[in-house]
Amino acid sequence: MILLSSAIPNDLLGAAYYLAVKYAPLFLFGIRNTLIIALTSTIIGLFLGLAVGLLKSIPVLPDDPTWKKFAIKLIHFVSSAYVEVFRGTPMMVQAIFIYYTFLNFFKLFPLLGSYKLTAGIVIVSINTGAYMAEIIRAGIQSLDKGQNEAARSIGMSNFQAMFYIILPQAIKNAFPAIGNEFVVNIKDTSVLNVIGTTELFFQANTVAGTTFRFTDTFFVAAILYFVLTYSTTRVLAIIEHRMQVPVSGGPSSSSTPGLIAHTEKQV
Amino acid sequence: MINIQHLKKNFGQNEVLKDISLTVNRGEVISIIGSSGSGKSTLLRCINLLETYHDGTITFEETDILKFPQGINHYRAQVGMIFQSFNLFNHLSVLQNCVIGQVKVLKRTKADAEALAIKTLETVGLKDFIQASVSTLSGGQKQRVAIARTLCMEPKVLLFDEPTSALDPEMVGEVLQVIKSLAKEHRTMIIVTHEMSFAKEVSDRVIFMDQGFICEEGKPEELFLNPKEPRTQAFLSRFIQ
Numbered sequence A: 001m002i003l004l005s006s007a008i009p010n011d012l013l014g015a016a017y018y019l020a021v022k023y024a025p026l027f028l029f030g031i032r033n034t035l036i037i038a039l040t041s042t043i044i045g046l047f048l049g050l051a052v053g054l055l056k057s058i059p060v061l062p063d064d065p066t067w068k069k070f071a072i073k074l075i076h077f078v079s080s081a082y083v084e085v086f087r088g089t090p091m092m093v094q095a096i097f098i099y100y101t102f103l104n105f106f107k108l109f110p111l112l113g114s115y116k117l118t119a120g121i122v123i124v125s126i127n128t129g130a131y132m133a134e135i136i137r138a139g140i141q142s143l144d145k146g147q148n149e150a151a152r153s154i155g156m157s158n159f160q161a162m163f164y165i166i167l168p169q170a171i172k173n174a175f176p177a178i179g180n181e182f183v184v185n186i187k188d189t190s191v192l193n194v195i196g197t198t199e200l201f202f203q204a205n206t207v208a209g210t211t212f213r214f215t216d217t218f219f220v221a222a223i224l225y226f227v228l229t230y231s232t233t234r235v236l237a238i239i240e241h242r243m244q245v246p247v248s249g250g251p252s253s254s255s256t257p258g259l260i261a262h263t264e265k266q267v
Numbered sequence B: 001m002i003n004i005q006h007l008k009k010n011f012g013q014n015e016v017l018k019d020i021s022l023t024v025n026r027g028e029v030i031s032i033i034g035s036s037g038s039g040k041s042t043l044l045r046c047i048n049l050l051e052t053y054h055d056g057t058i059t060f061e062e063t064d065i066l067k068f069p070q071g072i073n074h075y076r077a078q079v080g081m082i083f084q085s086f087n088l089f090n091h092l093s094v095l096q097n098c099v100i101g102q103v104k105v106l107k108r109t110k111a112d113a114e115a116l117a118i119k120t121l122e123t124v125g126l127k128d129f130i131q132a133s134v135s136t137l138s139g140g141q142k143q144r145v146a147i148a149r150t151l152c153m154e155p156k157v158l159l160f161d162e163p164t165s166a167l168d169p170e171m172v173g174e175v176l177q178v179i180k181s182l183a184k185e186h187r188t189m190i191i192v193t194h195e196m197s198f199a200k201e202v203s204d205r206v207i208f209m210d211q212g213f214i215c216e217e218g219k220p221e222e223l224f225l226n227p228k229e230p231r232t233q234a235f236l237s238r239f240i241q
């Protein structure tokens, strides 16, 4: 052990390179899990956010019977409570709480051989859903209310107007914020270390614990995190550019074939 | 065809429609004029049930529109509305704007819907813009797409809420031209407008609204040349200047 440590170069860059190469399989496994959790949780969180955003936008009409008004208000309350609680508490606390509350459940459904991966995805998804709900709500509110009125005036139901007219535009407008959630999740999966999910931070911790080289090891981890987030940001920027966001208002330039092909699918 | 009886509407303390009674016959073109804030838009929006009202009744082909057997959406599909600000669906192409309602609401096949959409877009002079993205169009083109989108639903009544007020002056003509040709087809239409010479030309009847009331109504020649009410005279004199 002592021999092994002393083989590590003493300068930061040299040590980092040495550790990165020597423990590459551990780091790569961490990166794999970090990306799996961040990506699936962002996608699940988006759907969760859509569902909650939709529930929150069910209108209470003055003519509805009392029981219906009550039911809708209850749904609004529960949705708001979910959003507020999960945005207003640290994810590390949520992680420990959810993990130990549903431990037996997670053990029944291991993913890729690890129930801690399942737990990690569930935790980050629920947390992301709360943020996504707000992103979707803001995306819907950014649209002119004339969009909804035009849809209703040609006879669409509330649901059809939402599904075919409002949401496609809201999601398109919210794309930068949705992409940002993915980047945030790549970093925030590190809190899953507290429940022992083998993501990148956990793996770095393991390497540091073996080598007693904390600065050097976490320098490697920092570089790896940065490469992941920076390349993701660049890819998202390219996609965003292709989509020609924002949809409403501002003068948007030419109609690229890509845009037409994209919108044609939605009819 | 449409019968409005003692319609009242308020936003909180603000009484916007005070006691409106109006009958619209099949094939009739009615223009509504009046100063801003007199309740013209609100009246159209009540007819299309974009606003609720709690006093008075509106019937459409003898049926109370609040008690339409197949529901409000079915009623709305029969009453087309053209908005001042176009409200085209920005994420869809020109063609898709005209197709989506037919497919989703009227359950037509995509092929049928597209055929009618293309035919309708041709009649409003937008043959070359069928595949265009909405954001590339001028205001006048957008409003013509909006009219085509409504026509594709084959509504029985068309409601226009200041269709040319958001347009640059040089584009007003092309939109009015389309509406005039619709009037020639004897469609039932209610048009809120500030284009007095246009109103005089196309309408069978002109209504002057003031502060939530119908102040005066009559044939265009009478109302424009010989207004009886002092308020109508005052309103029109501002336009002649």
Ligand SMILES: Nc1ncnc2c1ncn2[C@@H]1O[C@H](COP(=O)(O)OP(=O)(O)O)[C@@H](O)[C@H]1O
Residues within 6 Å of the ligand: B011, B014, B016, B034, B035, B036, B037, B038, B039, B040, B041, B042, B043
């Ligand atoms: N959604 C609304 N909420 C509150 N007040 C409104 C609303 N819509 C219109 N009003 C008020 O109703 C009055 C009539 O408006 P409107 O029907 O738009 O008049 P017009 O179309 O003749 O200019 C105005 O005083 C306006 O401020």
Ligand SMILES: [Mg+2]
Residues within 6 Å of the ligand: B040, B041, B042, B161, B162
């Ligand atoms: Mg108005």
